[in-house]
Amino acid sequence: MTIVVGYVPTPEGEAALTQAIAEARKSNTKLLVINSSKGDALVDNRYAQEPEIQTVEDRLATEGIDHVIKQPVRGHDAAAEVLDAAEEHNAEMIVIGLRRRTPVGKLILGSVSQRILLEADCPVLAVKA
Amino acid sequence: MDVWSSLMDGFATALTPMNFLYAVIGVILGTAVGVLPGLGPAMTVALLLPVTYALEPTSAFIMFAGIYYGGMYGGSTTSILLNTPGESSSVVTAIEGNKMAKAGRAAQALATAAIGSFVAGTIGTTLLAVCAPIVVKFAVSLGSPSYFAIMMLALLAVTAVLGSSRLRGFASLGLGLAIGLVGLDSVTGQRRLTFGQPLLSDGLDIVVVAVAIFAVGEALWVAAHLRRTPLHIIPVGRPWMGKQDWKRSWKPWLRGTAFGFPFGALPAGGAEIPTFLSYVTEKRLSKHPEEFGKGAIEGVAGPEAANNAAAAGTLTPMLALGLPTNATAAVMLAAFTSYGIQPGPQLFTSEGPLVWALIASLFIGNLLLLIINLPLAPVWAKLLQLPRPYLYAGILFFATLGAYSVNLQAFDLVILLVLGALGFMMRRFGLPVLPLILGVILGPRLEGQLRKTLQLSAGDPAGLWSEPIAVVIYIIIGIILLWPLLFKLFRRNRAAAAPAGPQLKSGSSAPNEAGGSVSHASHRASGGDGGDGDGDG
Numbered sequence: 322m323t324i325v326v327g328y329v330p331t332p333e334g335e336a337a338l339t340q341a342i343a344e345a346r347k348s349n350t351k352l353l354v355i356n357s358s359k360g361d362a363l364v365d366n367r368y369a370q371e372p373e374i375q376t377v378e379d380r381l382a383t384e385g386i387d388h389v390i391k392q393p394v395r396g397h398d399a400a401a402e403v404l405d406a407a408e409e410h411n412a413e414m415i416v417i418g419l420r421r422r423t424p425v426g427k428l429i430l431g432s433v434s435q436r437i438l439l440e441a442d443c444p445v446l447a448v449k450a
Numbered sequence: 451m452d453v454w455s456s457l458m459d460g461f462a463t464a465l466t467p468m469n470f471l472y473a474v475i476g477v478i479l480g481t482a483v484g485v486l487p488g489l490g491p492a493m494t495v496a497l498l499l500p501v502t503y504a505l506e507p508t509s510a511f512i513m514f515a516g517i518y519y520g521g522m523y524g525g526s527t528t529s530i531l532l533n534t535p536g537e538s539s540s541v542v543t544a545i546e547g548n549k550m551a552k553a554g555r556a557a558q559a560l561a562t563a564a565i566g567s568f569v570a571g572t573i574g575t576t577l578l579a580v581c582a583p584i585v586v587k588f589a590v591s592l593g594s595p596s597y598f599a600i601m602m603l604a605l606l607a608v609t610a611v612l613g614s615s616r617l618r619g620f621a622s623l624g625l626g627l628a629i630g631l632v633g634l635d636s637v638t639g640q641r642r643l644t645f646g647q648p649l650l651s652d653g654l655d656i657v658v659v660a661v662a663i664f665a666v667g668e669a670l671w672v673a674a675h676l677r678r679t680p681l682h683i684i685p686v687g688r689p690w691m692g693k694q695d696w697k698r699s700w701k702p703w704l705r706g707t708a709f710g711f712p713f714g715a716l717p718a719g720g721a722e723i724p725t726f727l728s729y730v731t732e733k734r735l736s737k738h739p740e741e742f743g744k745g746a747i748e749g750v751a752g753p754e755a756a757n758n759a760a761a762a763g764t765l766t767p768m769l770a771l772g773l774p775t776n777a778t779a780a781v782m783l784a785a786f787t788s789y790g791i792q793p794g795p796q797l798f799t800s801e802g803p804l805v806w807a808l809i810a811s812l813f814i815g816n817l818l819l820l821i822i823n824l825p826l827a828p829v830w831a832k833l834l835q836l837p838r839p840y841l842y843a844g845i846l847f848f849a850t851l852g853a854y855s856v857n858l859q860a861f862d863l864v865i866l867l868v869l870g871a872l873g874f875m876m877r878r879f880g881l882p883v884l885p886l887i888l889g890v891i892l893g894p895r896l897e898g899q900l901r902k903t904l905q906l907s908a909g910d911p912a913g914l915w916s917e918p919i920a921v922v923i924y925i926i927i928g929i930i931l932l933w934p935l936l937f938k939l940f941r942r943n944r945a946a947a948a949p950a951g952p953q954l955k956s957g958s959s960a961p962n963e964a965g966g967s968v969s970h971a972s973h974r975a976s977g978g979d980g981g982d983g984d985g986d987g
Binding site: 364394 | 486487532534676677678679680681682683831834835836837838839
């Protein structure tokens with residue numbers, strides 16, 4: 322069994338990671354960190370660069386958690402990547418970070434979190450930054 | 451002074467509210483396409499050509515000039531903040547600029563690039579205003595044989611000197627000349643390469659060719675290479691420079707300008723060679739040579755000044771002789787023809803107000819660019835977050851609309867797709883785009899001069915070298931073509947003289963080769979991003 326966490330280098334992403342580490346320790350399972358990009362723009366601030374990934378790696382190593390970090394760039398959106406990973410590894414839980422949104426903002430922008438919440442086959446833990 | 455009063459008239463025309471508005475639109479568009487790798491001023495001008503048919507030629511050219519200069523400014527932003535050259539002429543800027551940005555000096559790098567571009571652009575444009583009339587005075591005395599020779603020189607030099615492979619360059623030039631041949635023979639009225647298709651007898655519209663090769667070819671190429679690991683923009687505040695930076699920048703600016711303008715003005719000058727020369731010079735002259743490779747401000751200031759001065763230099767032969775030496779100038783020349791304006795030395799007399807308004811607008815555009823680029827460079831960099839499918843969908847839409855609107859013929863769309871596929875294949879196999887577009891545009895004019903020469907000499911080929919200037923140019927062409935052979939011969943002799951063998955041979959020729967190979971590498975780098983079509987070769 323595995324816990325899947327959707328990571329982005331933002332406060333939401335960090336909050337999700339912190340929570341995921343706590344969960345993984347509690348149930349003593351493997352942690353799968355997913356950070357993805359569609360890869361169709363030249364610049365994507367939600368795709369973690371080498372130093373940021375190194376920080377995450379170091380943190381997980383010092384916490385002593387069995388982990389895998391994946392950064393798929395395959396043209397799928399982040400929700401699809403997280404859901405795929407959860408299904409593939411038969412995840413017991415998905416951890417995601419949520420942003421505060423106004424109702425209007427919610428209406429205009431599609432939400433990665435919403436798609437994960439609605440489509441996941443396992444429990445989803447949503448954390449606010 | 452004649453030049454002075456003409457220039458002042460030019461300013462009066464360029465500063466009318468409408469023309470000023472077009473200058474603003476031009477510099478904004480130019481900066482945007484400059485920032486985005488793969489898009490460049492040549493493609494943008496080609497896409498806008500059909501749209502601008504409704505405008506006054508003066509307004510259209512003021513906008514085009516803004517786009518051209520804007521591209522030079524925008525390219526440096528991407529080079530510095532992302533280490534991906536936005537334009538082929540900004541390749542060298544990326545070497546030191548990105549190192550500076552990584553060391554937390556992005557603001558200074560952007561500032562020296564923008565201010566250096568402004569200084570070089572202003573000096574370059576001044577030189578253009580002074581030199582162009584002198585070149586014209588000289589040029590009106592030239593006859594057809596000399597023109598033929600000069601055009602041959604431009605075509606061969608662009609093909610043979612620039613780019614990574616001569617074979618590919620000549621293949622591209624051949625394709626261009628063949629496309630230029632399609633249509634009725636101007637003298638005898640025979641049909642050439644029309645394949646019995648009556649719609650081809652008018653020839654291929656240059657707008658359709660340019661849009662297909664630049665826009666459609668590029669869009670297909672990007673679509674085939676869409677996925678790539680995204681990067682982060684290095685965060686930066688408002689660009690600024692300390693006293694020390696000014697002190698270290700002003701000399702490289704001036705030296706860069708001195709390299710850029712003459713190289714831009716030469717046929718086959720382009721902006722890559724002077725930017726590279728400027729970089730090497732600054733490296734040698736610098737008081738802080740240890741900083742080179744770690745982010746030396748001189749390495750940004752010099753090349754950025756050089757590429758803007760080269761941009762101004764390129765306009766000298768374009769306006770004075772009707773001789774384009776890079777892709778953007780070639781498309782602008784096509785624009786002259788589509789407005790029914792005959793490019794060449796008579797341009798200054800027949801279209802004086804337009805030319806001087808264009809030159810004046812370069813000064814204005816330069817100032818506008820400094821204003822919009824200095825404080826806003828980080829904002830421009832945000833454009834890079836745009837998902838490229840949306841961007842290229844828009845470009846394809848405009849390309850199709852533009853190609854159709856030229857003649858309102860559905861047949862043009864077929865040509866657009868066929869040539870777009872050709873543009874894609876050329877990028878796939880590493881063929882440079884510049885020789886093709888120059889071939890299409892200069893080919894028919896080259897043929898015209900050749901026919902005129904032969905008619906004057908009653909068919910005697912000796913007429914081709916009947917003018918002394920033509921003879922000199924043929925000798926230069928000969929040297930360019932035989933250069934690799936001579937170089938090899940020279941090297942072999944030297945190797946034979948020194949028995950030390952291969953180590954010494956490679957060592958002794960290294961400095962020379964470094965010059966060539968790095969500028970070639972820059973072509974390839976930009977080709978990899980698909981941006982070589984808009985590179986100023």
